[in-house]
Amino acid sequence: MHSPVSSRSSFSSYDSSRPDHGTWQRPMPIKQTRRRREPGELFAILPSEVLQLILTELRKIHLRPNSESCATCMMRDLCSVAQTCRRLSKAAQNTLYEDIQIIGADSAAHKKRFKGTTGTRLTLLRRTLRANPELAGLVRTLKVPATPVDAVAEKYQDKVASVIMACPNFERLLGFHQPYDHSFSRLFHALSTRENLKEMNWFLEAAPAVQSKNRSKAQPAPGAGDSHGADLDMERSTTFFDLHMNWARLTTLSIHCGPDAALDGISMFGMTLANMPALQNLYLSNLPVTVFNDATLLSLPPLQTLSLSNLQGVTSAGLAAFARRPSSHSIRRLTLRHLGIDSLPALGRLFSYLTALESFTFVQFEAPEMPADEVIWLYPYLASNSLQKLHWDVPTYSGGASEADRILAKSIASQGYPALRALRTPHDPDAVFQGLCSPLERIDMASDKYRGLIARIPDRVKAPEPSPPVTPISPTSPRGFGKPFSNMKLTNDPPTPVEAPASESSHLAQSRLAAQGRIEAAKNVPRFQVNVIDEDGTVLEKFGLAGFIGQVESKTQYVVKPDPGATDENGGLTVITDLLRDGGEELKDREGCTGRWLSWAEGMTADKKERERWWHTERGRWQELQMS
Template sequence: MHSPASSQSSFELWNSGPRRVEHGWHRPAPIKQYRKKAAPGEIFAALPGEVLEIILDELRNLHLAPSSTSCATCMMRDLCAAALAARKLLKFARVALYEDIQLVGNDSHIQKKRYKINYGSRMVLLRRTLRANPQIAAIVHNVKVPAPPPQGLPLGEYQNLIASVIMACPNFERLMGPLQNYDHNPNRLFHALSTREKLKEMNWLVQSSPFQRQRRLGSNSTMNMLNQYGSVSAPPPGDLQPHQSTAFLDMHVNWTHLTTLMIHCLPGATLTPTSLIVTALGCLPALQNLYLSHLPHTSFNDSNLLSLPPLKSLSLSHLPGVTSAGLSSFATRYSSRSIRNLAVKHSNLNSLPAMARILSNLVSLETFTFVQSTAPILPEHEMIWLFPYLASPSLRKIHWDVTNQAACANVADGILAKSIAAHGFPSLRTLRTPNDPEGMFQTLCRPTERIEMASDRFRGRSLIGNNSSRPDSPDTMTTRSEVSAGEKQIGQEDFKESNNLHPARRAAQSRLDAARRFPRFFVNVIDEDGTLLEKFGLAGFLGQLDSQVEYCLTPDDGAIDENGGLVEISDLLGDGGEDLNEREGCTGRWNTYGNVVDKKDRDRLMHTERGRWRPVTLI
């Protein structure tokens, strides 16, 4: 008798029993995985420091961009909030906050009342913070100080307050804000700057010493008596005392990291002996940018020009001691080949052969600025048989302005235009000619849709000078008048510093509109049987289609139309947007307009109305 199990087949017995795989691979049972919740700030802490620096730099740029409606105060407020947001962000936000400090506008009335300080409460608090925290003081590199008060605080106390802030910063590099005159007397501000070994930029606004001013007044009275009988030329400024020259030279000894130096002499001021400037430059091994303005021939001449160290940018403005021969010899020196930007403004460059040697020998030159009341000329009995006569393979931008030019182009304009047309400047991309009466330079450039700006048609007669409609601060009021007086002491009644870009744009736009009336191409519409149905012209333009040169009639950053689009000393003496005269400032609510905020947030966001200051770079 068979059992029930014996009557089943082998397959049925295999399926009825518990299944067990003895050989081969099988998929394991799924395991439930639970993700561990990240701790607060754990993901943010994993970000590298470079990413946080880029975020903070972008935040700073959003506040300080030229098109921004915010200001430096709002920028510092947001950086403070970022420093309190996370512990890891504190380190990088502190660097972004203190590395470049901008104190713009007036102090808060609440702050004045709380600390019982009439002026400079922010600088006093900043000095207290820097002295109490050496680590923070080591971060500070640049400081923008506010403009001096119109009343109350003497100028000496204002300079002493700035000096105390500078002395608290061991790694100080740049002082921004109103320029201070140097009159060769002991001064705490300039002494503090001379002790900063890592200083990178210095602007000298040299004023005559008390002894020189007395001598100048005496010479002026004698001149007035002599002028009754005949014209007598004004004598050069008197020499400095030996201890004054030594003091000026000693200030440059510690500046081994200085890269930018500007020296501008006010009327009646000088720097003597003749070797003083060159000797001072020899103490600056890292110098790259040099700007010299209104130096008498007793301070700077051709021999000093040939003794300059290798530079990247050089600007020579109103230097009667410099000649075409000196500039030509300077360009042939091996140390001059490193120059990338060269500006020659009213410095006796009257020879076209000298200009040709300058452009051909400076192999690294990228920007060339030429401003002069008279155009350079060719020597007698010399003719040009082959073009391009003026050539530079590296030059990318030209600013060409002959200020006292008549209603027609001169010979130098024609030679430069023919040289450009003959491919003498293969790398040229920007051409700015404020005085182009015949439009010969405009015809060489790339066609453009519009040259005139939207506000040009509504502008009246432009005011001559920079910020002439704005009040001057006490420390710059006499300085601007002296600067303008120094620009007029050339001895020419019709002397013109530069041409205005506003009428230049209007004239260029008129030529462009006139050219559009004369089409360059004609379209013939012909029927199937060959009958001419319609004929019309199109594409009226002015310029060369294959040209890569842009015809630029807009000013540089920080410059104005009245100065020909170039940054001048008067622009450095301007307020830079800090003054609120007839301008709307920032009150801290730039991102709350149209939104409903409570009183607590409104008080927290708002601050004293301050202007939107923008830095001005001379070179």
């Protein structure tokens, strides 16, 4: 009988028709002829967004801080890129016209060609924008030069206003902040018509002398003089607030009132803010009580940045009530300068309720105090889980840390600010704050010691009397607040202190010298005592190690340097009035850019032809200022 197929052996079930794998060879692959790409084919398939990003990075390289280039060199390179091909021309035009920067004075060739007319580059730009509406629609930001010395200020402002009127999507005017004296100006009228405006900075001044003279010549009826002046001020205020009606997309607003600036109307200020649903950053300085007080503070819309400076109408009770409002919980940056806050619990409520707060600045002549009937039973008393940067500038007149300083320092030591990374305290005589931060070897700058040669103070600070050595403290153990540093002694006389500023802020140069003096004094108080003992138990040598201020495990940096664009004289903060500075555009005490850096870097021969191609009129390197 034949066995079934399933029971066959492996040899009998082997199919002889199948090829032998031992001798089988893989067939030769079919040769594919790769098509040679045409020149520029890979470039043609790149998305326009990629080209735009490349040119944006080129712009950033030219305009970054400490760059040897300038805005003129940037525009020259972008114009060269635009002439290479049509695809790059579109991307280069977008990069050029979205953010226009016209820095410095006009060249001699332009002045000769236009017969000495000021603002020739603005004239050429206006002609281009009017002739090409597509380019005019690209303009979002405009930086214009400061008013030339030989120009009429009013005519120059009118020329800037005409350029703004040619840009339908205009958003920001940089570096050209003109005061507003409640008289008609084409510049402010042009800005009021731009519905896409996102940033506006007001510097209010007193009304013109002609109007005040006419008002004084008028002979009002008895008892009607005050009402006439009040009506005139209300009319000016109404005209001022009417300029804000078209700014529904405004995100940043700053108002600074100069001396004798006529401004009134609390209700109008509230209605003006109500018409700005996109407002995120608000900076107010020197506003009178009739415009901003506690009631106005409680009516503010949700913001991300709020800066209040020299506002007499804001009180501690108003701030405490403001912190409890749900619309205030979105604030990330809060600045309080010279508001007269006399209650430390009011600051505690700010820290408790503002859960998104990342940066807090407090500047005041008098330290806030604790109520007499309130006792702190548990620390941290002041606490914020989100705060990353703290600027605490409260002078100490008694020579030591105030009660508010010690409460804040003890709250920081009790892990009340786990996210704190930068702490700046210009006044820290007992090192209650410096002792909580990471240790530093040096904190002063090379130029600080020479400032005393310019402005000296007759009375020199005397070094403290030497005292007995103290018990070494472990780096991991918490320091007392001020006590361990009171026994430090200086080996040399301290440098000549910088003259105390007459402004409302501290001088950081003096703070750096004081902080460096505490670092040097701490080296004489070692943390560890080493005893070298012989085999027979004899002590051969004794010496100390690790004398420093701070805590090694701390993640907080002790900062005594100004913010970018700020100065030591303002306490390291940028205020609204700093926007009036040149920002690096003027060439009085600095060297500008002429475009020669490219020929030096590439090793080009600086002949006449190359100079005409790459060099330009010397211009400053302007940098935009960011307010603290």
